[in-house]
Amino acid sequence: MTWTLQQVPTQSGRVAIVTGANIGLGFEVALALAAKNCSVVMACRNRDKAEAAKARILARHPGATLECMALDLASLRSVHAFAAAFGKRFERLDLLINNAGIMMPPYALSEDGFESQLAANYLGHFALTGLLLPRIVQTPHSRIVSLSSLAHHWGDIQFDDPQSARGYDKRRAYGQSKLACLMFAYELQRRLARAGHGTLSVAAHPGVSATNLFQHLPVMLHPFAPLVGLVFNTAAGGALPVLYAALGDDIEGGDYCGPQSFRQMRGAPVKVGSNRRSRDVAAAARLWNLSQDLTGVRFLEE
Template structure:
């Protein structure tokens, strides 16, 4: 089990975190800054990002903060962002694909794709592939993709990936989180084949209290969902505890590619290696999703 005080110093190391201004991303940034890392905080809303940055600066941590705007709902923006990072940083030690959208009403990305599949899976895949060259500048660099416990219930709807025939917001969320695991494992397989210096790991926070829950209630105007969260509240752990699995996957020297870290009891507790969703273990379907995703993000 890994606790915050067990994480080693990270001086000289650069971490890029998506969705860094709140919840798991904020707590991950805070922990890494305390350990002396340089943290590139990526935020869709720069005003909220600046507010989070100022809060973190009050702690006088030894680490450095770089705040950069990133809109994962627009692949063109992801491309521009990636070019900016490659021009301004010679290397990355760890990319943490943390940002996520949970169960909104049917919404589309700038490219007309279902928003959860687009942001949670496709944009992070695109970002990762764009940044691999500077990740590979460092030995033992890592890509950590943050999924969710709903990965175990997710189903890839091959004939309706975008929910055009039938949209169920929770099924689409679970699909995107299963896609995260399939991507993370397939990426690690490809990195191994090419003898890359980089490895791909996964993490999930269990039941963590973040802004995803109130945002979902607000977006859907669902009093039933609000009551459900209130009833479940005692089961939720803090965002600080929820961030520990991704911190472990990012910093634990013994962590290996293909591993997933999650809470000890799967919904709460200190992190340990946990099982990947069984549906993500099929190499054929992983390759199929990879090829479909490549076409959707329009890369060779």
């Protein structure tokens, strides 16, 4: 049976963080959660964009509980500040949706010296998750959802050059960051289970969805952007696997959700598989150690 939002009960009393909630998939996830009476923290790097998105949700759901909080995932300083501010404001965290991301920008380093895609897509979320973990594990039935991509097939973890210092292939670097998100989701589940926590770590991908993510593709391709939503998924459709991972009642730790049809590029949300590299347990443990060393955030150490 196809999973739909209609079968999700009220989320009243629950608290969610959605990173990158001002547009695209993150906006759609925040909108859907707010419609179910979940209290949603919109964790965004641009306050004006966040407030405008909050207003758009409130226009549709006037009773929604929404709060914009500043978070730049490409800055460890910002990640620490966000986690500290959240910890002061909220006693619980039911859903952490690690959604924000960028794809194939020109080469740049974050203020911490990380390649920008690895920084925003993966390392920022790794640190965020670690800093918020005490709140998450004390909240019954909590879940952490990591956004991966079909692009996890494009990359490998370059342990000897994770920041692409020896040469930048933007497609491979995006693939590396999305593979890292998926390996992190699986490894986090293993570590949560071994530590005896009930929190579930799951992953999701939206197939191909019409969002701003494609802004760095060549300009000659931009006129085709509106077609993406027609041929593949709208942003709302692409958000469904994320929502299924977060809310589905048959979801288990370590599940990966994506669209059902056309080689996982579009369609209804289902559980999907991922490649062998993403399931390499030794590489995932090595990635965990590397991520701890790079970010200085250490958690669920064994």
